[in-house]
Amino acid sequence: MCRRLPAVLAHTARMAWAVDRAGVALLLACQIVTGAAAAVVLASTARVMTHLLGAGAVSERLHGALPALVVVTAAAAAGRISSALSSYANGRITPLLTTEADIALVEAVCRVEASAYGEDGFADRQEAAEVGITRTRLMVQDAQRFLAALVRMVAASSVITALHWLMLPLLLLAVLPAGVGAVLSARVDYETHYLNVGDRNVRSMMRWWATASQFGDEVRANGMTGYLTYWYRALSTRIDRRTLVAAPRMLRITLATSALGGVFLLGTWAALAWLATSGRVALPVAATAVVAVQTTLAALGQFVIHGAAMFHTSLYLADMRAFLDMAEERAPQRGTATVPERVDEIRLDEVVYQYPGKDEPAVDGVSLTLRRGEILAIVGENGSGKSTLAKLLTGILLPDKGRVRWDGTDLADVSAEAVWRRTALVPQIFARWPLRVRENITLGQPKTFDDALVWETVDAVGMREPVERLPRQLDTLLAKELWGGAELSGGQWQRLACARALYRRTPLLILDEPTSQMDPRGEHRIFLQIKRIAAERATVVVTHQLENTRLADRVVMMRDGRVTEQGTYDELVAAGGVFAELVALAKDR
Numbered sequence: 114m115c116r117r118l119p120a121v122l123a124h125t126a127r128m129a130w131a132v133d134r135a136g137v138a139l140l141l142a143c144q145i146v147t148g149a150a151a152a153v154v155l156a157s158t159a160r161v162m163t164h165l166l167g168a169g170a171v172s173e174r175l176h177g178a179l180p181a182l183v184v185v186t187a188a189a190a191a192g193r194i195s196s197a198l199s200s201y202a203n204g205r206i207t208p209l210l211t212t213e214a215d216i217a218l219v220e221a222v223c224r225v226e227a228s229a230y231g232e233d234g235f236a237d238r239q240e241a242a243e244v245g246i247t248r249t250r251l252m253v254q255d256a257q258r259f260l261a262a263l264v265r266m267v268a269a270s271s272v273i274t275a276l277h278w279l280m281l282p283l284l285l286l287a288v289l290p291a292g293v294g295a296v297l298s299a300r301v302d303y304e305t306h307y308l309n310v311g312d313r314n315v316r317s318m319m320r321w322w323a324t325a326s327q328f329g330d331e332v333r334a335n336g337m338t339g340y341l342t343y344w345y346r347a348l349s350t351r352i353d354r355r356t357l358v359a360a361p362r363m364l365r366i367t368l369a370t371s372a373l374g375g376v377f378l379l380g381t382w383a384a385l386a387w388l389a390t391s392g393r394v395a396l397p398v399a400a401t402a403v404v405a406v407q408t409t410l411a412a413l414g415q416f417v418i419h420g421a422a423m424f425h426t427s428l429y430l431a432d433m434r435a436f437l438d439m440a441e442e443r444a445p446q447r448g449t450a451t452v453p454e455r456v457d458e459i460r461l462d463e464v465v466y467q468y469p470g471k472d473e474p475a476v477d478g479v480s481l482t483l484r485r486g487e488i489l490a491i492v493g494e495n496g497s498g499k500s501t502l503a504k505l506l507t508g509i510l511l512p513d514k515g516r517v518r519w520d521g522t523d524l525a526d527v528s529a530e531a532v533w534r535r536t537a538l539v540p541q542i543f544a545r546w547p548l549r550v551r552e553n554i555t556l557g558q559p560k561t562f563d564d565a566l567v568w569e570t571v572d573a574v575g576m577r578e579p580v581e582r583l584p585r586q587l588d589t590l591l592a593k594e595l596w597g598g599a600e601l602s603g604g605q606w607q608r609l610a611c612a613r614a615l616y617r618r619t620p621l622l623i624l625d626e627p628t629s630q631m632d633p634r635g636e637h638r639i640f641l642q643i644k645r646i647a648a649e650r651a652t653v654v655v656t657h658q659l660e661n662t663r664l665a666d667r668v669v670m671m672r673d674g675r676v677t678e679q680g681t682y683d684e685l686v687a688a689g690g691v692f693a694e695l696v697a698l699a700k701d702r
């Protein structure tokens with residue numbers, strides 16, 4: 114704890130300073146005033162006692178004590194005001210700090226190389242970091258209380274040491290067990306948290322899948338409810354069991370350390386009584402010592418308890434820091450080259466990619482050249498590597514071996530943003546953004562005040578009529594569950610996903626099963642559109658509808674990560690290979 118706390122304090126101060134300098138200055142000033150006020154209160158109390166317990170008539174003694182009493186009152190008021198101000202400063206800093214930490218996490222996750230998601234432990238560490246974010250809410254408060262207690266403790270202990278040197282070591286002994294207890298309890302709590310991280314992560318994902326309305330029909334009509342709730346309960350029980358094991362450990366720690374602290378405290382009072390009765394300290398001093406002991410005890414207690422709380426928070430913050438470091442290491446470490454607006458050739462040379470934890474490569478030695486104006490269709494059985502190949506073409510994944518070159522420039526040398534400015538992708542599983550129709554098409558593009566291009570794209574995917582029927586056309590919200598608005602059908606959503614990619618007008622357009630949910634008219638329209646705009650770009654279509662590959666200039670057949678056949682539709686049918694077999698199968702109904 115002693116090793117960790119200075120680092121945590123410095124880290125907190127740095128983060129807080131970055132978001133609100135005035136707030137931090139106010140907080141620090143308040144701590145100093147609080148401590149000084151505590152010292153003045155105690156020292157003046159000693160003077161009050163000396164007068165009150167001295168010789169003379171009561172009224173004279175009271176009169177003599179009056180100036181010191183006024184000082185006590187003023188110092189106490191100053192202490193209260195400064196502690197109110199430090200709560201205010203904490204209230205100013207904490208929301209900004211939490212937001213900064215939260216944004217740092219979101220940015221870090223959005224920026225990592227896509228391959229990091231598949232790494233062992235990445236998701237669990239992310240979950241642990243999320244807990245760290247929620248703990249940042251306590252970070253400034255813990256630091257502030259710890260500092261306030263430290264300053265009060267220093268002030269009170271210097272006063273008590275001045276009364277008699279023996280008092281401070283005795284008091285330290287009395288509170289030390291409580292501090293040790295708090296640290297041990299924090300450790301047990303954190304250990305339990307850590308053991309449960311994986312299960313909690315699975316549980317929260319399960320919760321989302323089981324309760325999200327878009328999967329509700331499947332859950333109900335496939336009779337999954339009972340199983341899902343059983344599984345959810347089983348996971349929760351496992352988490353609870355681990356948590357409950359910690360409870361008796363905590364109890365033992367608290368009881369033992371409280372008993373020890375009690376014994377030491379008794380010793381302190383006994384020592385004070387002995388000092389007074391044996392005449393080693395005068396009566397007024399002994400009376401002041403009673404007040405000082407109480408104040409110092411409270412300050413020491415606060416010091417160790419808030420120290421332990423900071424230590425506790427720091428364990429979670431360390432997880433957050435570790436994840437951010439991990440994400441930083443996995444941020445794209447690519448070159449700084451850029452890609453021009455016009456790209457004439459995309460070339461893959463002996464490209465190999467293997468997902469983390471997999472035994473076989475998903476793409477295994479593929480060489481391919483794609484030219485501007487060309488439409489390439491990729492076909493193959495499930496799991497043959499088509500989507501992975503698409504991710505390699507766009508630079509979402511970088512190959513383990515071989516090279517992907519755009520007009521001769523290796524994608525490993527190009528900054529990730531530069532490549533993705535030139536790519537448009539309709540993935541198999543696309544996002545249904547809870548935004549307006551317009552933003553669902555233009556998301557990620559510079560803001561435009563003219564809807565002409567948006568309508569043009571809406572037309573291209575055959576969505577003009579449905580969009581015109583919506584209550585506020587392009588301004589209609591597509592977030593029925595969240596804020597109302599309209600809901601589209603599955604095929605209409607897929608048309609919007611296509612519109613999103615077409616709107617970008619990039620030199621590479623990749624469509625991964627873009628029409629799987631569309632009616633024949635919609636599908637026909639999309640493919641017409643692809644053909645219409647093909648001249649200005651390289652287009653890749655991944656599809657299982659082999660008839661659709663007729664529009665492609667070239668068809669590539671994949672199997673087990675390799676290209677097994679290549680040619681036009683007619684050439685491949687005539688060749689009598691697997692492609693011809695699949696075409697025949699598709700017709701055999």
Ligand SMILES: Nc1ncnc2c1ncn2[C@@H]1O[C@H](COP(=O)(O)OP(=O)(O)OP(=O)(O)O)[C@@H](O)[C@H]1O
Nearest residue numbers: 231468471475493494495496497498499500501502
């Ligand atoms: N994120 C991932 N992590 C680990 N393995 C993956 C991941 N994505 C795909 N794979 C594996 O890589 C192989 C190729 O998958 P890919 O998605 O490229 O196939 P596909 O040809 O597009 O399949 P489909 O026709 O079903 O869409 C499969 O064995 C799959 O299990």
